[in-house]
Amino acid sequence: CAHPSAKPESAVSPYACQRRTTLDNHNKIFTDALEVLAENLELCGNQGPSLAFRRAASMLKSLPAALRRLEETQHLPCLGEHSRAIIEVQHEPRPSLSVSTHISSHLSCSAPAEALINTLSHRFLFYEDISKPVSRTEASALKIIVEEAVICVNPSATVSITGGFRRGKEFGHDVDFIIKTPEAGQEDVILPAVIKRFKSQNILLYSDLQESTFDLRKLPTHCFEAMDHFSKCFLIIKLKREQETDARAGKDWRAVRVDLVAPPLERFTYALLGWTGSTLFLRDLRRFARLERGKLLDNHALYDKATNTFLPAKTEEDIFAHLGLEYIEPWQRNA
Numbered sequence: 067c068a069h070p071s072a073k074p075e076s077a078v079s080p081y082a083c084q085r086r087t088t089l090d091n092h093n094k095i096f097t098d099a100l101e102v103l104a105e106n107l108e109l110c111g112n113q114g115p116s117l118a119f120r121r122a123a124s125m126l127k128s129l130p131a132a133l134r135r136l137e138e139t140q141h142l143p144c145l146g147e148h149s150r151a152i153i154e155v156q157h158e159p160r161p162s163l164s165v166s167t168h169i170s171s172h173l174s175c176s177a178p179a180e181a182l183i184n185t186l187s188h189r190f191l192f193y194e195d196i197s198k199p200v201s202r203t204e205a206s207a208l209k210i211i212v213e214e215a216v217i218c219v220n221p222s223a224t225v226s227i228t229g230g231f232r233r234g235k236e237f238g239h240d241v242d243f244i245i246k247t248p249e250a251g252q253e254d255v256i257l258p259a260v261i262k263r264f265k266s267q268n269i270l271l272y273s274d275l276q277e278s279t280f281d282l283r284k285l286p287t288h289c290f291e292a293m294d295h296f297s298k299c300f301l302i303i304k305l306k307r308e309q310e311t312d313a314r315a316g317k318d319w320r321a322v323r324v325d326l327v328a329p330p331l332e333r334f335t336y337a338l339l340g341w342t343g344s345t346l347f348l349r350d351l352r353r354f355a356r357l358e359r360g361k362l363l364d365n366h367a368l369y370d371k372a373t374n375t376f377l378p379a380k381t382e383e384d385i386f387a388h389l390g391l392e393y394i395e396p397w398q399r400n401a
């Protein structure tokens with residue numbers, strides 16, 4: 067069996083971190099179906115099968131053209147028997163058979179999924195607003211607000227947009243920002259101060275601050291969770307609308323979800339890479355590092371098990387180079 071990293075030039079890698087996945091998806095009819103299925107399975111607690119469908123969808127997103135015949139899938143990685151069956155259904159020239167009806171007939175769990183969504187919607191007071199996608203324009207307006215607050219608290223700190231918007235997406239479910247502080251220790255005090263400022267400006271609707279539990283000496287973890295120990299907060303912010311006002315009660319703002327993370331300076335590059343995502347891209351990057359390179363990667367560091375050393379990185383390019391990978395730009399990480 068061939069070593070997965072020793073692939074011929076034209077072959078599609080089973081690792082998302084060896085594929086360039088832009089937002090230009092030529093196989094949307096297949097990936098939408100696979101992702102609906104993955105989402106349903108996730109809500110039912112079937113994480114394993116869900117991941118298999120996510121991996122299949124992610125691989126299809128990286129293809130340079132639409133699949134035209136089922137036989138074309140023969141030499142592609144990440145496709146199991148079930149993913150092939152979904153692709154086959156989508157190939158059928160019968161528009162009346164929507165894939166979601168096909169799928170739900172195979173799932174006994176659409177009722178619990180609905181109940182869960184219902185519970186969540188009652189939990190969130192601003193559910194209606196925050197379930198609407200955030201546009202790039204709104205993200206830019208928020209960046210100005212966050213930057214102003216951060217600089218007011220610490221003039222030497224800088225703010226960068228991360229998450230989906232850094233990958234070039236036009237819409238997101240939230241806006242993610244990473245804060246860089248040049249002095250040691252500043253990362254622990256900046257978020258409470260920023261939250262205080264938003265409160266005083268009367269634009270804070272909700273905040274959940276998680277203080278840093280980061281230990282500089284700890285090894286990167288083996289698990290694939292996108293969790294990290296940096297100081298971060300989950301916010302809901304009031305964003306003024308530009309032109310149109312809400313018909314109801316003249317509401318001239320909308321609620322937007324915002325995530326802020328403030329890592330220590332020497333771990334900034336690893337945090338930036340982790341928070342840029344996509345989740346699946348990062349999951350495969352960690353898996354590749356561990357299985358193909360004997361290195362442990364997480365949002366805090368890259369650790370070489372052979373030499374027992376941490377590998378420093380000034381730029382994201384340094385991290386890909388440490389892993390012997392071609393550099394993949396943020397907009398090519400939409401796996």
Ligand code: 8DG
Nearest residue numbers: 229230238239240292293294340341342343344345
């Ligand atoms: P979207 O908002 O456009 O829908 O997508 P996204 O920007 O890619 O997803 P996200 O859920 O906002 O997460 C952005 C990245 O942040 C994603 O790769 C996961 C990563 N992330 C971490 N750690 C943590 C964490 O502790 N909390 C959250 N919320 N995200 C984290 O690496």
Ligand code: MN
Nearest residue numbers: 229230240242
């Ligand atoms: Mn996001």
Ligand code: MN
Nearest residue numbers: 229240242325
């Ligand atoms: Mn987020």
